[in-house]
Every structure is written in structure tokens, then in C-alpha cells.
Amino acid sequence: MIVGSQKSIDEIWNMVKDFKKVLVFGCNTCVAICHAGGDKEAETIATLLRMRAAQQGSGMVVTHSSVMRHCEPEYFDPVMDELKQYDLILSTACGVGVNFLSARSGNIPVYPGINTSFYGAVQKAGDFVELCGGCGDCVLHLTGGICPVVRCSKSLMNGPCGGTKNGKCEVSDKIDCAWYLIVERMKQLGTLEKLAEIQPVRNWSHSTHGGPRRIVIEHLQELEQQENKG
């Protein structure tokens, strides 16, 4: 899932301070699970903004609400009229949600209430870890299920580098060396010999370097069009 983290209230205030009527709009899926931008955090941000507004003598009105997702129109379309009552929507969805909603909110600007951080997993309550870089060209079958793109600080395809030390990365001793983990894991799986094969230079055009990506599932798309025609 997508993991986000809260922005500081100063940063948010500087974004929103010139607006009169602000809606903090929560997204109740990924960013709720990581306690960054669900209904509860939207309420927290709204309260903090009202308190800041009171401190500053601003007449700003701030409320909060939320829907299940900002990245699918069916979730927010029913409340679109309500959304348009505001001068500003501060979306606490991930960047996807902010982009998507912004393109559909007419004259109402949509600003980001959180920072979208990474694709991650929940190790335990309150502990989120980045495990995938979304590079568009997955090699996990070659690397023991450990992503070198995002878990290696240098995104090396043929690691480790000389900076590995006691299983840790030279960037920080708090970071595991991904290639150390890969080797250990592949030993365990009995597939260490696969590492003898040198991986070619990667085609990064599948990643964010080749412009915005889009995936269209033809059979779903066609069915939708047929139904529209019928």
C-alpha cells in the first residue's frame, strides 16, 4: 500500500492561510492505514488549523470529512457539490488522490495535506517499511524476493558494493544492506548460483524516467465501452 506521513502544521498553514473556507478531506484507505490521512488525522489537522487560525486572528473556517478513496471518482462524486462549497480542499490522500481529485474539482484548488512517502508494508502497529520502488520492471524472482531498486541505497543490480559492512549499508548502520540480505536469502533458498549471472544495464524507461505511466486493461475497458454504446 501507499504510505504517507504528516506535514508539519507550519508548512500546511503557509499553504492554506490565505483561504477563508477550508475542507480537510481525508482518504480512508492506504493513508488511513498508515495513520497519516484518514478521517481521524483529517480531524486532527482541521483542529490544529482552527487553533492556528485563532492564534493568528484569522477568520478562516476549517472543517473535515472523508471518503473511502480519492483515487476513484465513484467515492467522491456523491459529495462533489459539498466539496465545491469550500475555497480549498486540503486532501490528506496520497499524491495520487490529490492529482486525481484536483483534476475534477473545477475552480476549487486541491492541496496536499501529507507527504506521500513510499510503497510499504505494516510490520506491526505503527511501523511501516518501504519494500518496493514501483520501477515497472520487477526482478524479485532473481533477487530472493528482496528489491534491490529500493532497498539498496544505490539501486545496484549486481551488488553488493564495497560499502557493505556486517550486513549494514555504508549510508547508515540502521539500514540493512539489501545485497547482504539477498545473498543470505538465496543461500537459504538454495539458488545462490543465480547470482553468478550478471544482470544487464536496466531499462529505466519503465520507471519514472520515461514520463507518466498508464496501464489500460483492454478487456475491462472494452466491456465498459460496449456497455456505454448499448
Add this chain to the structure above:
Amino acid sequence: MSGGSLENQGAHFERVKALKETRPYSPCRAACPVNTDVQAYVGFIAQGRYAEAFEVIRSVNPIASVCSMICHHPCEQACRRCSVDEPLAVRPLKRFALEKAADYRRNKRKLVQKTKNKSIGVIGSGPSGLTAVNDLADLGYQVTIYERHPVLGGMLASAIPPYRLPRETLQQDIDDVISKGVEVKTNCEIGKSITLKDIMAKHDAVLVAVGLSLSRSLPIPGVEGPGVLLAIPFLEDVAFDRKPALGNRVLVIGGGNVAMDVARSARRLGVRNVEMVCLESAEEMPAWKWEVDEAVEEGITIHHRWGPKAIKREGNTVKGLEVEKVLSVFDKDRRFSPTFDKNQTTLIEADTIIITIGQMSDMSFLKDSPVQVDERGRAVWDSKTHMSSAKGVFFSGEVVTGPGSAIAAAASGHRSAVAIHLYIQGEQIEGNLPSYDKEKISQLPEDVIAKINRAPRIKLHHLPPETRCSSFVAFESGYDEMEALEEAGRCRGCGGGAVVDKNKCMACLTCQRICPYGAPVVTSFSEIRPEFCQACGLCAPECPGQAISMVSYDVREFRDTLPSLVGAVDSKRNEPVIVAFLCSHHVGAPGFTLPDNVRKVPVHCTSRIDVNDLLKALECGADGVAVVRCSGDSCKYKGIGVRVNARVVHTKQLIGMLGMEPGRVEILTADSHNGNAYNTVCADFSGRIKQLGLIQRSNRL
């Protein structure tokens, strides 16, 4: 100044009431024949809100005061605490609440307007009749009670000895009902003073609730003659102070609760030597164990497993009861079918014998009436409609259900009142009467039992046996405030815990991860298993979708009341405005006070406090916010401190981002056994906030 917004709380409890109807009942409530919401009134007691506790009790139980003294409390037998230590002392808590609410109750009595131009005659004013009268009066009917005794209350007034049920206690219930505007005809015995036909002619419908007024006797030699009494006439003599003639050695035949009343009354009439004889062993006796224990304490000897064979007399004088050994009381199907060893007999010496082996109804008044009787002389009635074979003549209570408890008779009274109302309205009765048979949550799972703090039940004080046997004065003293509070705190709030709004839940697993009792199970959404949930509320504030609310005491609703609680903040104030969240189970403590500048928010447990609640209090104008936790062992939940602490720390960080001093939000700890401790810790906190300075706001929402 420091009270919450009752108006909002009223709406809250209406919502809770409705919500509870959609969910399985707590076992105590399901076990109560009238489904009294025990948990709700115990919660009010804990907050010192006795008027509301009274309302909860009285809303379903017109013989509330009676039950507060003599109820056999099936709620306690069903209490899930039984599997932890001892059940909650529900009956004594009810008594406490009603005694505390006495003034409120008296002032509340008023005439109910007669909105219906129909009249109902009710024959008998025992638990069933009185309940039906109450309900029919509330519905706006003109009601007339016909009672054969000089006072109302049926057996409650004429047979239950006053040491168990003081008459002034009974009168509380009677006054509630009569004050609604009911015509009362006492000393009016049906079949003698007036016939059933006369009553039918006067009213649009008639309810017969005459109970079981006759004592059964024994067909044994020697039973006729002086020195042998029957239970009900004896108890009536006691009740009306007619001093029954007893010898020096009284033997009571029977092992039920009425036998206990008879034997213990005989002790109180000055007889030193009172014995009982019954067919059953101590374990088999139908009398409640506590009645038996108290009787034994009072010096009453019980001869178990002997059956009466003959009453021995010398001339006319009773010398004793010849008894034979009981081999068995019940057959293999647990039906009453005693067998005896005729060769093993003995004589129990006595000069007075009181036969207390059961009661039956007196149906002689049905002679020449349109009500059909069966081959055993009992009225023919339909339990699905409460109606007899005569149109418009209804029956309720023990006269048709057989012997049972007062509260079960009251339940029958409720049903018959609805039946009569439907009949008068011309609507179908069958299928439309209230049912008290409700789905309930199951017993505590083993691993949850292990996680529940042990807390001994608060004992009641009894007068010493020798003192209590010297009069008919009630020997059990009720709880004082501190005791009631402690006992109320033992309630686990079964069924009052967390519920998930499926429309908001995104199955994130947070609740499942943090619940100390393993209550939530997340599949496509979270489902919180009520039998596991202990209503601590720890999960609700952590739910990122705010999908979890609590059936009882949902903090989120209190959050909305904070603006009115804090009220207008005087910019020239000298003292800081403090909002204190504290355990509702200690707000009612004797001596509980808070400084004038502290606004209290009672919550079921501080584990339900959310970061947003603390922020909201500050936003509303508080200069400081305190979460006041109960000290040490007095919290009924385990291991919540770290999470509450983490929320306070997080709030400090958040207000730090606004440039506010983190010290404006603190956790305080008060010794919950001492109400003044809350005052002291809040006053200290207030002093610290004053040093930090009062917050000047240019505008406030």
C-alpha cells in the same frame, strides 16, 4: 460549572438505548424477567446520577423498590463476573439508587391524563396487577383496583414479612402507581363483596390478577384441630399484626422460600425453638441458599429428607410430627415424585405445626361467571393473548402461571396490559405482546477471564442474628456511597463495548493489533466479538477511519459537547480554564469535588480519550487539559496506561507545533478511593497552568 451538558447526554443515552436493542443483551439484562438494563443504571450510580438510575429502573419495573429488597435477582446468577470471582451485587445497587433518588421520585409523581374514554377493572394488586395498573394508567385508561385486603400490594403487603420488605418500601411503588390517578377499592373481595359479573358490567375490560391466595394442606392424620396452621393465614396474621397463637416449639413443614418466611417470622414472634422439616436435602431445597443460610444463623434447625406422616396429638394438643425417611425426591426425569422408607420413622416434637408446602389459587369466584374452568377448577386462558374464555376478561400473574418470582409476575402484568390495550383498540393480540426472551452474549472466554482484575464483591451488613430476631425490622443495611461506587465499578459493561461502522472500516487491523482481550477479528472488515470485548475503549481512539464507537459512553459524542461545557471564556479571567477527563466510576465518589475552574468530562475509562478530544478541549478555550487516571489497583482494566500516555505525548507534540507549551496537556493520577484527591491534583495542575499563562485568543470557535 463543572457539569457536563445533560441535554446532549440525554440524546446520547437515547441513541445508546436504541443501539442496544439491535444487539445481543448483556446476560444480566436478558435474565431479568422485564429486561432491566442493569448496566445502564449501574453506570449512572457510578456517576452519582441517581435520578437517571431511577428512570432506567422504573421504566420497566413498577415494583422497583420491592425488587430492590426481595428480588431473587436472576441478573446476579447470570452475571459474567461469576466466572471471574463473584457476581455484581445488582439488587443492593438497585436499592441504593432508589434510596438516593427518593426525593426526585416523590416530586415526579403526578396525575396521568385520562385520554381514553375506557375503563379497566383490575382484580388484585400484587406485582402483576400493580404492573398492569401502572401500564394501563400510563396509556390513559381509567383504572379501578379491587383488592380484598385493607391495603394494596397483594402478597407483598399481606404475606412477605416486613423484615424482608419494609412496608414503607412497598409503599414507594404503590404511591408511584396510585399517583397516576387510579381508583382504589380495598376490602373488596371478589366473590364476596362483589361478583366478577358486577365488575365486568362496570368496565370495558377486566384483568384477574389474584395470585395464589390459598395454602395447601396435608392429607395426614391429626392435621385437623388446634396447633396446626397454614402458611398464608399465618403470614397474613403477621403482616396485619394479629399476633398468631404459637407454642414454645414450632415446626415448619416445607423447604421453599415461603417456609423460610414462616420459620423466620416465628423466630421474630419470640419463639426460641423453631425447626423445619423438608423432603429435600440441603442441595435440593427450593429455597434460595442465602435464605437458608440466614435462617440457620438465626438458630433455626432444618431436618432434611424427612416426609410428614402424621401429626401426633395428646388429646387436642399437638405433640409432634411423625416423619418417615425420604429415599428420593425426584424421579429420573427430575419430576417431583418422592419415595419413602416406611420402616424408618421418627417423631419431631412440636406444639405448633405450620404447613408451608405450596399455594393454590382460589377460583371460587368464577362460579356462575362466563369464565370457563378446567377439570381442576383453574381458569381456562390463552397464554398468547392473556384472555380467558370470556371476552374482555384477562388473566395474569401466578393465578395462571403458577408460583414464581415477583418480577416474573410483573412481566406477566406488562404483557396483559398490552393485551388489554390491543383488545380495546380492536387489534390482534396474538403475536403482538412483548417478549422478554432476548438473545444474549455468551459467557466470558477462558483467556479473557484470565485478563480480568479480581475484585471482591462488597459485602452487605446484616444485624447480628440475636438482634434481628427480636423484631420485624429489616436486618440488611444498604450500601453507603463509597461501597456502592466500589461495587458499581465491578460491572464489566458486557455488551456495552465497541461496535464497528462497516461503512467506515477499511480492515486495517489496528483494533485487532491493540485490543488486550482479542475481541476484534478482521476479515473484510473488523468485527468486535461482544463476548470478548470488555468495553475498555482502547481501540476506538486508534481507529484511523473513526469507524469504532462504543455502545455506551462514546467519547466522540462527548467531544461535540465540549464547546458548551467550556462555555464562554472571560478574557479577563484570573484563573485558567481547565478541562479534566476522568473516570466516570469515580465522579460519584463521596467528597468528590473539583475546583470551580475545572470542567469535568466523565468517561467510562480514560482509555477512550483520543488525541482529538484533547485538542478539541484546547480549541474550545481550555488553558490546560488533564487526563486524570485512577491510581494503581482501582482501574478495572489492565495495561492501558502506556497507550493513554502515548496519546498525551503525541498531543504535546502537536500543540508544540502551534507554539503552545506541552505542559498544557498532562496525565494526572488521583487516588480514586478519596474523592478529594481529584480536587487536589486538578488544583495543582491549574496552578501550573496559571504559571504558564492564560491563553489569549483573538477569536474562538
